[in-house]
Amino acid sequence: xxxxxxxxxxxxxxxxxxxxxxxxxxxxxxxxxxxxxxxxxxxxxxxxxxxxxxxxxxxxxxxxxxxxxxxxxxxxxxxxxxxxxxxxxxxxxxxxxxxxxxxxxxxxxxxxxxxxxxxxxxxxxxxxxxxxxxxxxxxxxxxxxxxxxxxxxxxxxxxxxxxxxxxxxxxxxxxxxxxxxxxxxxxxxxxxxxxxxxxxxxxxxxxxxxxxxxxxxxxxxxxxxxxxxxxxxxxxxxxxxxxxxxxxxxxxxxxxxxxxxxxxxxxxxxxxxxxxxxxxxxxxxxxxxxxxxxxxxxxxxxxxxxxxxxxxxxxxxxxxxxxxxxxxxxxxxxxxxxxxxxxxxxxxxxxxxxxxxxxxxxxxxxxxxxxxxxxxxxxxxxxxxxxxxxxxxxxxxxxxxxxxxxxxxxxxx
Amino acid sequence: xxxxxxxxxxxxxxxxxxxxxxxxxxxxxxxxxxxxxxxxxxxxxxxxxxxxxxxxxxxxxxxxxxxxxxxxxxxxxxxxxxxxxxxxxxxxxxxxxxxxxxxxxxxxxxxxxxxxxxxxxxxxxxxxxxxxxxxxxxxxxxxxxxxxxxxxxxxxxxxxxxxxxxxxxxxxxxxxxxxxxxxxxxxxxxxxxxxxxxxxxxxxxxxxxxx
Numbered sequence: 001x002x003x004x005x006x007x008x009x010x011x012x013x014x015x016x017x018x019x020x021x022x023x024x025x026x027x028x029x030x031x032x033x034x035x036x037x038x039x040x041x042x043x044x045x046x047x048x049x050x051x052x053x054x055x056x057x058x059x060x061x062x063x064x065x066x067x068x069x070x071x072x073x074x075x076x077x078x079x080x081x082x083x084x085x086x087x088x089x090x091x092x093x094x095x096x097x098x099x100x101x102x103x104x105x106x107x108x109x110x111x112x113x114x115x116x117x118x119x120x121x122x123x124x125x126x127x128x129x130x131x132x133x134x135x136x137x138x139x140x141x142x143x144x145x146x147x148x149x150x151x152x153x154x155x156x157x158x159x160x161x162x163x164x165x166x167x168x169x170x171x172x173x174x175x176x177x178x179x180x181x182x183x184x185x186x187x188x189x190x191x192x193x194x195x196x197x198x199x200x201x202x203x204x205x206x207x208x209x210x211x212x213x214x215x216x217x218x219x220x221x222x223x224x225x226x227x228x229x230x231x232x233x234x235x236x237x238x239x240x241x242x243x244x245x246x247x248x249x250x251x252x253x254x255x256x257x258x259x260x261x262x263x264x265x266x267x268x269x270x271x272x273x274x275x276x277x278x279x280x281x282x283x284x285x286x287x288x289x290x291x292x293x294x295x296x297x298x299x300x301x302x303x304x305x306x307x308x309x310x311x312x313x314x315x316x317x318x319x320x321x322x323x324x325x326x327x328x329x330x331x332x333x334x335x336x337x338x339x340x341x342x343x344x345x346x347x348x349x350x351x352x353x354x355x356x357x358x359x360x361x362x363x364x365x366x367x368x369x370x371x372x373x374x375x376x377x378x379x380x381x382x383x384x385x386x387x388x389x390x391x392x393x394x395x396x397x398x399x400x401x402x403x404x405x406x407x408x409x410x411x412x413x
Numbered sequence: 414x415x416x417x418x419x420x421x422x423x424x425x426x427x428x429x430x431x432x433x434x435x436x437x438x439x440x441x442x443x444x445x446x447x448x449x450x451x452x453x454x455x456x457x458x459x460x461x462x463x464x465x466x467x468x469x470x471x472x473x474x475x476x477x478x479x480x481x482x483x484x485x486x487x488x489x490x491x492x493x494x495x496x497x498x499x500x501x502x503x504x505x506x507x508x509x510x511x512x513x514x515x516x517x518x519x520x521x522x523x524x525x526x527x528x529x530x531x532x533x534x535x536x537x538x539x540x541x542x543x544x545x546x547x548x549x550x551x552x553x554x555x556x557x558x559x560x561x562x563x564x565x566x567x568x569x570x571x572x573x574x575x576x577x578x579x580x581x582x583x584x585x586x587x588x589x590x591x592x593x594x595x596x597x598x599x600x601x602x603x604x605x606x607x608x609x610x611x612x613x614x615x616x617x618x619x620x621x622x623x624x
Contacts, residue, residue, distance in 0.1 A: 242602075244505060260483060264483075267597060270427075270472055272482075273426050
């Protein structure tokens with residue numbers, strides 16, 4: 001008896017490993033089948049196809065149709081890839097409960113007959129079934145959270161997101177229905193006084209299921225919130241495109257003047273802006289000191305050097321006659337400078353002597369002024385070529401005002 | 414009251430305060446006591462605190478609607494209506510250009526460069542942008558795409574619909590004032606009985622009621 005069982009087990013192990021290996025061996029073809037409708041047969045040999053069909057990895061719905069991926073394999077791949085578009089939520093609780101009941105009866109039979117081998121085996125199968133049930137809920141909840149956290153990012157259109165959300169909510173409803181099928185009073189009666197069974201089917205399962213229940217409720221709440229947001233976004237889009245279409249169709253559309261109504265609608269009532277301005281005030285001693293301090297800390301205003309072009313408008317304002325006279329004066333002074341350069345042995349020349357000796361008719365004061373300003377207007381290097389000596393006297397003993405009577409220009413040698 | 418000084422100043426200047434434009438200010442405004450304090454302060458200025466229906470933006474309204482306030486509101490309504498179509502068209506253009514399935518909403522990040530690139534690749538988007546940018550509301554004088562986009566974003570920032578967190582970076586965030594604009598559109602539709610569908614909101618309402 002036990003030898004036969006052993007042989008069966010080793011045969012199962014061998015076939016199982018062989019068939020699992022098929023999945024790896026034909027992984028490329030199977031993945032192509034996953035993304036398409038049918039298996040691309042051209043890349044499979046006849047014997048490989050036979051093996052895959054025998055292992056129920058592939059199946060052929062009828063003679064006419066092509067070969068397809070078995071639903072369980074498709075599910076397995078979707079599960080492994082966390083592919084939310086195809087991941088199924090399946091918690092067939094009713095069938096599992098049937099199975100558990102049967103296993104418990106069988107376990108109790110084995111115990112009453114003292115069949116220890118069978119007892120162990122039944123207990124292991126019970127444990128597997130409970131784990132399975134638990135795992136199915138955990139998987140389903142994981143899949144729901146994934147979809148929720150990605151805002152249903154695996155579909156791009158809002159309408160699709162709304163449909164996916166709807167589908168997820170229906171799945172939750174089914175899962176909750178499944179949970180409701182589990183009646184712990186019945187299970188308590190079923191396990192009776194067996195400590196091992198009680199631990200597995202009552203305390204452990206109850207704890208796990210109540211955890212799932214809380215998770216499902218939370219996901220459900222969040223899904224509904226998200227759905228409300230989706231619908232709101234959808235409504236906004238429709239409203240805006242509707243209004244744009246309407247305004248394009250009716251270019252002269254003018255709504256009523258809501259501001260003239262006896263009850264002005266709240267949304268329209270928006271007060272005019274008001275700026276809270278302030279200016280420096282000098283009526284408080286303490287602040288005066290602060291203001292003075294601030295004033296000192298102001299950055300020095302930078303006077304940029306004025307270019308000739310920039311100064312031009314000021315000149316343009318002068319009458320053209322005055323400008324012409326100014327130009328003539330400047331030219332005459334330049335001639336004076338040239339004559340100084342021509343002086344033998346660099347003799348100093350008095351500006352006023354030059355003026356009076358020439359036919360020029362400039363007033364003395366203006367002449368002197370222009371001679372001095374011409375000197376000051378020279379570039380530094382050119383200034384060094386001349387020596388300008390002013391004949392001056394103090395205007396009065398009470399101040400330092402000095403009067404210039406004449407200037408002498410000399411070539412510096 | 415002193416701690417609300419900067420917030421008051423913003424409100425008085427006509428700004429819309431939302432979680433994007435002034436997070437801490439907005440948080441203060443969600444407190445009823447603070448709102449009452451501010452309202453009391455605003456009383457002599459003939460202003461009061463107001464918000465849209467969702468309470469997602471706060472702004473100042475006239476307390477007493479005297480003649481000058483009504484004149485001002487009429488002028489403002491006129492401005493709003495003139496800017497309505499270009500603003501809504503811009504919203505649609507952004508949605509289409511960036512391939513989004515929803516309108517720009519508060520908190521969304523917009524990059525002019527990304528927007529330009531999308532419009533550059535698509536003649537129809539390019540033409541729509543051109544028409545929009547040269548509309549008197551946006552007022553672009555340029556025929557260069559980048560300059561047009563820049564002008565459009567600049568105007569939207571000036572009007573408080575966009576916020577530029579770093580002046581040297583060309584990244585903008587949509588503010589809650591967009592909610593106010595949408596509310597305004599809904600209001601006009603309802604007041605004027607315009608034949609515009611908004612889609613069924615009953616579904617979500619019913620679902621929320623279930624909770």
